[in-house]
Amino acid sequence: MAEKFDLNEREVWDGNYAASQALRQADVDVVAAYPITPSTPIVENYGSYVANGYIDGEFIMVESEHAAMSGCIGASAAGGRVATATSSQGFALMAEVLYQASGMRLPIVLNVVNRALASPLNVSGDHSDMYLGRDSGWIQMDAFNAQEAYDLTLCAFKIGENHSVRLPVMVHQDGFTTSHTAQNTYPLTDEAAAKFVGKIVPVDDMLDFSRPVTYGAQTESDWHFEHKIKQHKAIMDSRPVIDEVYAEFEKLTGREYKRVESYNMEDADVAIVALGTTVETARIAAEELKSEGIKAGIVAIRCFRPFPFDQVREALKNVKCVSVLDRSSPAGAMGAFFNEVSAALYTTASRPLVTNFIYGLGGRDFSIEEAKRIFKEQQAHADAGHITTDIQQFSGLRGPYLGFFQTKRG
Amino acid sequence: MQDLKLRANDNRGLSQLEAGFDLLGWHEITQGSILHSFDGDATNIVNLKAEERTYSGYNSYTATVASWRVDKPVFNIDVCIDCQNCWVWCPDSSIISRDKQMLGIDYDHCKGCGVCVEVCPTNPKSLLMFAEQRELGEALSQWPEKKKKEEKN
Numbered sequence: 001m002a003e004k005f006d007l008n009e010r011e012v013w014d015g016n017y018a019a020s021q022a023l024r025q026a027d028v029d030v031v032a033a034y035p036i037t038p039s040t041p042i043v044e045n046y047g048s049y050v051a052n053g054y055i056d057g058e059f060i061m062v063e064s065e066h067a068a069m070s071g072c073i074g075a076s077a078a079g080g081r082v083a084t085a086t087s088s089q090g091f092a093l094m095a096e097v098l099y100q101a102s103g104m105r106l107p108i109v110l111n112v113v114n115r116a117l118a119s120p121l122n123v124s125g126d127h128s129d130m131y132l133g134r135d136s137g138w139i140q141m142d143a144f145n146a147q148e149a150y151d152l153t154l155c156a157f158k159i160g161e162n163h164s165v166r167l168p169v170m171v172h173q174d175g176f177t178t179s180h181t182a183q184n185t186y187p188l189t190d191e192a193a194a195k196f197v198g199k200i201v202p203v204d205d206m207l208d209f210s211r212p213v214t215y216g217a218q219t220e221s222d223w224h225f226e227h228k229i230k231q232h233k234a235i236m237d238s239r240p241v242i243d244e245v246y247a248e249f250e251k252l253t254g255r256e257y258k259r260v261e262s263y264n265m266e267d268a269d270v271a272i273v274a275l276g277t278t279v280e281t282a283r284i285a286a287e288e289l290k291s292e293g294i295k296a297g298i299v300a301i302r303c304f305r306p307f308p309f310d311q312v313r314e315a316l317k318n319v320k321c322v323s324v325l326d327r328s329s330p331a332g333a334m335g336a337f338f339n340e341v342s343a344a345l346y347t348t349a350s351r352p353l354v355t356n357f358i359y360g361l362g363g364r365d366f367s368i369e370e371a372k373r374i375f376k377e378q379q380a381h382a383d384a385g386h387i388t389t390d391i392q393q394f395s396g397l398r399g400p401y402l403g404f405f406q407t408k409r410g
Numbered sequence: 411m412q413d414l415k416l417r418a419n420d421n422r423g424l425s426q427l428e429a430g431f432d433l434l435g436w437h438e439i440t441q442g443s444i445l446h447s448f449d450g451d452a453t454n455i456v457n458l459k460a461e462e463r464t465y466s467g468y469n470s471y472t473a474t475v476a477s478w479r480v481d482k483p484v485f486n487i488d489v490c491i492d493c494q495n496c497w498v499w500c501p502d503s504s505i506i507s508r509d510k511q512m513l514g515i516d517y518d519h520c521k522g523c524g525v526c527v528e529v530c531p532t533n534p535k536s537l538l539m540f541a542e543q544r545e546l547g548e549a550l551s552q553w554p555e556k557k558k559k560e561e562k563n
Contacts, residue, residue: 105442166441204444210453214445214468226436227443233436 002027003053005190013185015149015178019085019111019171020045022153024054025193026109029080029200032060032071036090037123038175039113043085057081065090069097069108076106077215079205081157083108087175088115091129095136101168102137103231104215107160107200108168110138111153114276115175116362124363125175127275127327130304131336137231139169139238140304144279146183149173151255154188157197158245165238166203167231172304174276176363188253196252235306242303259303260311268297270378271316273341274325275301278359278366285371296375301337312344320382321353323374325395327360334392334405353381353407359395370395445469459508470519479522481539484549485514490536496526512536533557 005024013021020042023031035043050059058075062068068084076082086094091112101108114130116122133140139159143149149171156169173179188196204213219227239259246257261279264286265271272282279300286296299315299322301308316322322345326335333339338356345354357374360366374395381387390403440446445468448455455463465471490512497505497512504520506513515526527537533556540549 103442104444204442210451212447212452214447215442217443217445219443222433223439223443226434226439230436230439230441234441 002056005049005054007187007189009186011185011187012182013146013150013187014041014180014182015143015146015173016041016113016180017045018146018150018185018187019153019173020049021187022150022193023083023109023111024049025188025190026081026083026154026157026197027056027194028083028109029057030060030072030075030082031057031084032062032068032075032082033084034062034065034068034086034090036065036087038115038125038179039085039087039090039111041179042111042113065093066097069094069101069110072108072110073097073101073104073106076101076108077104077205078207079200079202081161081200082106083110083157085111085113087113088117088123088129092117092132095132098133098136098138098168100216103227105166105203105231105234106168107157107166109153109156109160110168110170111149112170112172113175113179114172122362123175125177125179125276125327126361126363128329128361130170130172130275131328133170134305134336137167137235138305139165139167139235139242141169141171141242142275142300142302142304143171143173143178144277144300145178146173146181147185147255148257149178150185150187151249151253151257154193154197155242155245155249155257157200158248159238159242161198161200162238162241162245163201163203165234165241167234167238172276177277186253192252196249239303239306239308242306257302258311259301259308260315261298261300261302262315263298263300264295265297265299265315265319267295268318269295269320269382270375271297271299271319271322272325272371272374272378273299273301273312273316273322273337275304275337276327278325278327278371281366281368282371282375285368285375288368289372289375294375294379296379307340309340309344312341313348316341316345316352317348317350319352321355321378321387323355323357323378325357325359325374328358329361330358330392338392353378353387353409354391355381355387355389356392357395358392358397364396366396474518476518476520476522479517479520479542481522481524482517482520482542482544483515483522483524483526483537484540484544484546485512486536486538486550486553487512489532489534489553491532493531495529495531496537499525499529501525 033043072082116126117128141152152171160169250256282298289296324338324341326337335356342354387407392404449464449466497507504516530537534554
């Protein structure tokens with residue numbers, strides 16, 4: 001039996017520590033991990049809990065991230081509750097195995113501390129790794145601060161292990177800005193957390209010797225399509241379960257989560273759509289712009305997959321101009337996030353103007369002033385009735401002005 | 411005389427694994443492409459002989475996976491000494507042996523690799539490779555004589 005870990009009602013935790021405490025409280029059966037900056041402390045903290053007797057489960061140190069996720073798959077198929085953490089190149093090395101986990105419908109929880117992808121090598125936060133996972137068949141939730149990293153990690157087990165979901169879940173947080181920034185965090189007691197998450201009830205577990213099963217079957221053109229679409233439907237159908245788990249969590253803690261978060265959107269004319277810590281920066285900017293008469297709002301995507309197409313549309317249907325901020329190099333396209341938000345808005349009657357900023361690559365700072373500038377620029381588009389700049393621009397980039405594509409509307 | 415049609419179970423080899431069953435829709439297939447090996451409770455199934463087990467339609471035991479064999483081993487019961495060498499070495503569990511009596515080849519799973527022939531210690535060999543389409547009776551009628559010691563060199 002694990003030792004009792006003393007917690008205060010209010011702790012000062014960074015995102016990594018918060019996530020590692022959530023893993024401890026979730027009573028995970030197996031953590032198989034290979035640490036990488038900036039997610040290292042999640043695994044490191046967890047290792048110290050193991051060493052000090054606070055963990056009943058197994059902690060397996062492996063030789064790569066590929067092996068980490070492979071170990072997680074084995075343990076999850078065996079019927080255990082399983083989690084790990086990674087970032088950037090480690091996430092990229094996991095990529096093959098991520099698809100295996102989701103295809104086998106194994107509810108593994110992965111804490112992804114977002115970091116840029118090399119080359120050039122960079123340890124700081126952007127969303128390149130997060131975007132890399134977007135077609136991998138995992139549920140992807142995004143925490144904007146340490147408290148949310150803790151809360152969403154607890155929710156992740158409950159969502160993924162739900163028998164009508166049975167999917168792996170990633171909980172993202174921004175490298176360093178969240179993962180290494182200590183903030184006030186209000187944890188649940190161990191008892192309350194354990195009660196909320198509940199015990200895992202295995203499905204098709206390989207340790208059930210009365211019902212032997214084969215995992216990882218081969219399916220060719222006559223079967224593969226059906227299996228992939230069944231999986232796609234499961235991700236789509238996870239939406240109400242995610243809402244239920246968020247609602248239950250709110251009842252317990254008073255902290256409310258939605259798949260799409262809206263701030264100052266009630267009467268907004270212009271909006272920023274963003275992920276991660278940028279959301280909090282933009283919220284301050286929007287507040288400050290009130291005095292200048294600009295009605296600015298923020299729509300933040302809490303649940304990146306399943307993509308909340310309907311809720312994004314609902315949140316933005318009354319604004320005049322939207323800027324979607326992509327923190328990942330689009331490498332020859334519009335930002336992927338811009339494309340997804342634009343696709344949702346295209347199916348509305350109002351079809352607000354949509355622009356795209358690429359920003360914050362490799363941890364480049366995104367300031368409140370810059371958020372205000374972007375809001376003001378959207379106001380100018382709204383006043384003109386069309387996009388007056390290039391559709392894709394770059395925020396915080398040194399060098400001569402760069403932009404791509406002009407509007408054909410207006 | 412050996413049973414040339416011997417199979418461990420009458421239900422075997424009914425179908426090709428890759429196109430075996432009614433092609434189900436996305437709403438009917440198993441979650442995570444999980445395949446169950448047996449029908450019903452399999453708690454003590456390890457104690458049963460293969461032909462007594464309730465293998466499911468998803469198990470390769472009930473399907474033939476040998477369609478691409480070019481040469482097949484033919485077994486001659488009159489020469490065999492039941493040493494079980496072939497049973498030990500066969501990589502596809504395709505040597506059928508019961509109570510240490512070699513009974514024949516499972517042609518639904520044998521890939522024709524020839525390992526059984528290589529490891530057969532008798533003179534002449536009790537297993538020899540023949541072209542897939544060759545009749546078993548014809549193959550047995552052409553079995554070589556025992557090699558004399560002086561013929562070796």
